Amino acid sequence: MAEPIISLRDIRKSYKMGDVISQVLQGVSFDIYPGEYVCIMGPSGCGKSTLLNVLGCLDQPTSGDYFLGGENVATLNDDDLSAARNRNLGFIFQSYNLIQQLTVVENISVPMYYGGADDHHMREVAIRLAQQVGLGHRLYHKPNELSGGQQQRVAIARALSNSPLMILADEATGNLDSKSGQEILALFDELNEQGKTLVFVTHDERMVERCSRIIRLRDGVVERDEPGAKAKQKLAQMAVA
């Protein structure tokens, strides 16, 4: 079996507010392997965003080990953490988080720019990715000239631009109407079929029906870790063959 892309070992995260310490993550451990399509779910306040922030190297756990691409990121300082984030991870947010003054091609290039890529390479990759997500006819538009679904496509292309080990998303379809949401879900299916590893926090049941694994959190611990519909289909096909 391949090496895991990430390994979490007994991850704990607490917040101190005045004299009160609130324990949000209370010992979370799991591995994620290349090619998985994982949905992290659970009731409001169970710690999903906190976990996603740790996975995304946006925040450090209070204790525990987090191996990303073989490196223990739980011990890195802020600069090294940003470098690990830019090298290994692509992010998709509910509100797209595009830079309004930049064109589609420029927005897609942002992670490559921070990674020190040259202009020619950035342009070439950004145009190819824009075409891949169906925006070949909108290369020089600004975000306010695009629909919500198109803006999320830009964000997806941007997340892919550094060829990250894993894409992380927080409610990626949360702001989209039903049709645009379906189209974005189909794009995620396509990316996963091409081998991309996707880890999403979501309440979207349609995504749950398509993923390969569901990690359910409750009160800061993994309550259940089970195969999604995609993994079940594959198992059924193997049983028939």
Ligand SMILES: Nc1ncnc2c1ncn2[C@@H]1O[C@H](COP(=O)(O)OP(=O)(O)OP(=O)(O)O)[C@@H](O)[C@H]1O
């Ligand atoms: N920076 C912070 N300081 C103090 N408490 C925090 C902080 N961030 C989150 N919390 C608390 O941690 C708990 C878990 O929050 P978190 O946002 O991870 O939950 P969630 O499962 O993502 O919820 P939702 O589905 O509503 O977004 C909540 O009780 C929240 O109030």
